[in-house]
Amino acid sequence: MGIEVNGKTLETDEEGYLTNLNEWVPEVAGIMAKLDDTELNENHWEVINFLREYYEEYQIAPAVRVLTKAIGKKLGKDKGNSKYLYELFPYGPGKQACKYAGLPKPTGCV
């Protein structure tokens, strides 16, 4: 499987996650969102960028509980709660946002 980005085919796994996270470019997020009938706004991007920074620092995609807490710390309590994050990413903030960010599925996600 794969997705077309800037005329190149990037390989994805059976659940749609990028196989090689180094191939990620910002366009990946938009194209994946379109496949889910989602239009990305700046609130989505805040979370996507946060996840990429988290991965850069810790080399893992955080579990949803950890993500929620960390977002709260960084972006404020009104964003660090599951209601807000599930509204942005209805398929699950861990799974969906990590996918758009080019990260693997969060460790501990089933």
Next chain:
Amino acid sequence: MSETKKFLFVNRKAPYGTIYAWESLEVILISAAFEQDVSLVFIDDGVFQIAKGQDTTELGIKNFSPTYNALGDYDVNKIYIEKESLDARGLTVDDLLKLTYEDEDDDWAEKDSIHVVSSAELVDIMDQQDVVLSF
């Protein structure tokens, strides 16, 4: 899962020669994500897992030592290192990663997760667990 159990992960292997260290870390993160009461012990060559300054660039493999820094976010903050194992390897706590957590139940201060303990103290810690997983 409604019942919280005390899980102890015993880490005894050096980080890159075998897959044990990484597998252990993944299971630790999964257990913690399910809000279990997780403690870690590093003994024997396991103490090398949390040595600071690891850089695997030239080997072309993933350096997972930064992931130990995320343990505090997962509320894994009981990390015990056996002093005898450090001594045998010429290491002190200064040679290890500085692992901390934010104490949400108390004053929100950054506190050390790492506790260097003797073998005798470790006997008691291991005795208090419900489940012991060895890697």
Next chain:
Amino acid sequence: MPMLHTVNKSPFERGALESCIRLAIKGSSVLLIEDGVYGASRGTAASNMVENAMKDLDFYVLGSDLKARGVDENRLIDGITVIDYSGFVKLAVENDKVQAWL
């Protein structure tokens, strides 16, 4: 005849280094790689054994494996030579035989 021995196991976990030192012929080279590099540090439970063996054997250690494990070169036993992959190849070529202690 002297030869090259490689050791890839930690001396604290396995007896590979100990056996290598016991059985290597005088004048041989011992290259520590992978988890074997932990045997190159000073002030450990294994360092006396290595220091004694250095009277008869030349010790080398692979720099990339040291770096991966966070072992700083300034904590190595004096007299152990840090080499890179091309140094590894050179040692292998210089010696008629290579024995890998697993």
